[in-house]
Amino acid sequence: MITKRNDLLSQKVIQGLKNRHMNGYYVHTKQEAFDLVFELMKSDSSVGWGGSDTINSLGIKEELYKRDFKVIDRDKAKDADEKYNIERETFYADYYLMSTNAITEDGILVNMDGHCNRVACLCFGPKQVIMVVGMNKVTKDIDSAISRLRNVAAPINNQRFGGNRPCQVTGSCANCLAQGCICDQLVITRNSMDPDRIHVILVDEVLGY
Numbered sequence: 001m002i003t004k005r006n007d008l009l010s011q012k013v014i015q016g017l018k019n020r021h022m023n024g025y026y027v028h029t030k031q032e033a034f035d036l037v038f039e040l041m042k043s044d045s046s047v048g049w050g051g052s053d054t055i056n057s058l059g060i061k062e063e064l065y066k067r068d069f070k071v072i073d074r075d076k077a078k079d080a081d082e083k084y085n086i087e088r089e090t091f092y093a094d095y096y097l098m099s100t101n102a103i104t105e106d107g108i109l110v111n112m113d114g115h116c117n118r119v120a121c122l123c124f125g126p127k128q129v130i131m132v133v134g135m136n137k138v139t140k141d142i143d144s145a146i147s148r149l150r151n152v153a154a155p156i157n158n159q160r161f162g163g164n165r166p167c168q169v170t171g172s173c174a175n176c177l178a179q180g181c182i183c184d185q186l187v188i189t190r191n192s193m194d195p196d197r198i199h200v201i202l203v204d205e206v207l208g209y
Helices: 002-019 030-040 053-058 060-064 080-090 117-123 142-160 166-170
Strands: 023-027 045-049 069-072 095-098 102-104 109-113 128-134 185-189 198-203
Touching (some): 023 030, 030 053, 030 060, 030 198, 045 080, 053 060, 102 142, 117 185
Parallel strands (some): 045 069, 045 095
Antiparallel strands (some): 109 185
């Protein structure tokens, strides 16, 4: 029943993306998503990413090293300064891999970041952005998307980091201004000025948070 619902809902989301000059795709498994990511990328190209539990779970990063790609890998940075420099280099990549915190039924992407290297690359920089998005991240509208960011994605994501910010302690968003808050900038992508730059692969699985 869930798959049937996702099959139907995905078509609405894909049409919404098309109306907003973005490309949408729908697959049923992580393996199909993995295969499609590589179909969308040309070999001998540069590829980078931000922090994404979804991308990590697909094994894409490891596969990039086995193929003819220039890998811009911030995960191999020796310290914070090197990581920052690699993230700046990623801004000029041919392809940027990421997920989204939420996507509305009519194709609006909603993301919230702290360091903001991820949303910066979504907005401008890399020639192509490829997103892999579990259907669990589809929301009815922008308000419900923002609610998902604050009350689901951020409190879970924050557990990866050190500190004692409110949602790390209580598991609930406090709309805080704490040092190291990861909810600093809200980016709503309602349209893409560059047609075909953003590719969204919807997956009939629970991926990320």
